[in-house]
Amino acid sequence: MxxxxxxxxxxxxxxxxxxxxxxxxxxxxxxxxxxxxxxxxxxxxxxxxxxxxxxxxxxxxxxxxxxxxxxxxxxxxxxxxxxxxxxxxxxxxxxxxxxxxxxxxxxDERDLHTTIEIAIRRHLAEAATRVALEKEKQLSELKSRFWFMVAHEFRNPLTAILSSAELLESYSHELTELKRREYFYLIQTSVHSLNNLLNEVLEFGKAEEGKLECNPEPLDLVDFCRDLVEHMQFSSGSKHRINFTNLGDCTDACLDEKLLRHIFSNLLGNAIKYSPQGSNIYLELLCENGEAIFQVKDNGIGIPPADRELLFQSFQRATNVGSIPGHGLGLTIVKKCLELQGGEIALNSEVGVGTTFTVTLPLNICVQM
The missing domain is CATH 3.40.50.2300 (Response regulator)
Known part of the structure; x- marks a missing residue:
């Protein structure tokens, strides 16, 4: 009926x-x-x-x-x-x-019924077609922007690698040891940048196709954070100091460590990238009432209010980043990784003062699965 x-x-x-x-x-x-x-x-x-x-x-x-x-x-x-x-x-x-x-x-009542049913079904079909065409258009635009971004982001480190290699090959005998080390360091950092970009591109592809998986296992969050901070501190060198503090019992969590690394590598990496040299970055962890609450704080450039709603969309960056490199994929991946674990993210920011990202996750998603 x-x-x-x-x-x-x-x-x-x-x-x-x-x-x-x-x-x-x-x-x-x-x-x-x-x-x-x-x-x-x-x-x-x-x-x-x-x-x-x-x-x-x-x-x-x-x-x-x-x-x-x-x-x-x-x-x-x-x-x-x-x-x-x-x-x-x-x-x-x-x-x-x-x-x-x-x-x-x-x-005739039968004709009335037939005409109405055909009209309703046709309208539904046309609506579905419009939605499909709009999604196809959005996907096409997304792919275009994606490949443009990939080409652009790959070009800079590849150019740096090629230029450094050519200089070392042609003028190695004329260069000082310090200069040679600088070129080798530029090659290494460029390769590292390419590797990070490739990883993010792969994870973004998985996220867009719904292929990111959540595999929670028992995890000591304090050890996890210390290990991550040590890794991020080594990568950033002495330009920033990353401070980690924790409260509560965080040793008996059950979360996906790989997804957590994606989340906090991105957040800490952004904090480092958009903060002045010599400044402090803070990672704070609080475990209470069955939740793990993380805060990543910096004293960087901040995020303009008009940009905040768009930051978790693909290829979106704040309008005040200037020439600071980036591609607008990191926070998209962060959001996807959080959704898979039932987590949430919020931000508080003031331009010129700094930004705080607050991530809330259930301590034990193994129980929920």
């Missing part, structure tokens, strides 16, 4: 009652029966019907065609015209509004 909501627009009272009774017998819900175009527009706004049965020859300021045009400007609702007779000019006007069908009065 059908449950679609239908609005009847018919100015002949007896005909309108007959239509309403037929629709109710067929199982449709009649949200209202009105006699004018103005009333029809009001009821469409109020009831949001699934379909409108519209008499073409309405009395009043607006006929059925004009009313349908107004409906189509605002609402995505299919209209079927009711008509006993209309001249060629009127029918041509009606065609322009792209109705989902015509029902000739006096109507």
């Amino acid at each position: 059908a449950n679609e909501k239908i609005l009847v627009v018919e100015d002949e009272r007896i005909v309108a009652k007959d239509i309403v009774k037929s629709l109710q017998r067929l199982g449709y819900k009649v949200v209202a029966s009105v006699a004018s175009g103005e009333e029809a527009l009001q009821k469409v706004a109020e009831t949001q019907p699934d379909l409108v049965l519209m008499d073409i020859m309405l009395k009043g300021k607006m006929d059925g065609i004009e009313t349908t045009e107004e409906i189509h400007k605002i609402f995505d609702i299919p209209v079927i015209y009711l008509t006993a007779y209309a001249d060629e000019k009127t029918l041509e006007r009606a065609k322009i509004t792209e109705p989902f069908g015509y029902i000739v009065k006096p109507f």
Whole structure:
């Protein structure tokens, strides 16, 4: 039995009652029966019907065609015209509004049912097609931006590697030991940058395809954080100092260590990248009430308010990053890794003062799985 909501627009009272009774017998819900175009527009706004049965020859300021045009400007609702007779000019006007069908009065109940069902199914199919086309468009744009970003981000370290290698090959005998070390260091850091980018590209691809997996295992979060901080401190050298503090019992967690590394390598890496040299970075961990609450704090450039809502979308970066390198994938991956573990992330930031990311995770997702 059908449950679609239908609005009847018919100015002949007896005909309108007959239509309403037929629709109710067929199982449709009649949200209202009105006699004018103005009333029809009001009821469409109020009831949001699934379909409108519209008499073409309405009395009043607006006929059925004009009313349908107004409906189509605002609402995505299919209209079927009711008509006993209309001249060629009127029918041509009606065609322009792209109705989902015509029902000739006096109507046969079976024809009424068939026309309505075809119209509703066609409207659903068209809506699904529009959604699919929009998704395809978005995916195409995403792929274009993705490959542009990859090409751009790979070019810089590759150029650095090639230039350094050529200089070492051609002028090695003329270079001081210190200069040779600088070129070797540039090659190493460029390779490291390429490796990080490749890893993020691969993880982003998995995330977009829904192939990121969550495999929680028992984990001592304090040991995990200390190990991560030691690794990040070594990578950043002496340019920043990363401070770790913890409160509560965090030794008996059950989380996915790989996903956690993605999350906090990105957050700590961003804190280092966007903070002045010599400044402190803070990683704080609090375990209480079955939750692990992490905070990553910096004294960096901060994030403008208008940029904050977009930061977790692919390829989005804050407008104040200037020439600081980046590709806008890290926080997208962070969000995906958190969602897989039932976690949440929030940020508090002030431009020129710094940023704090707060990550909240259940301590033991093994119990929930």
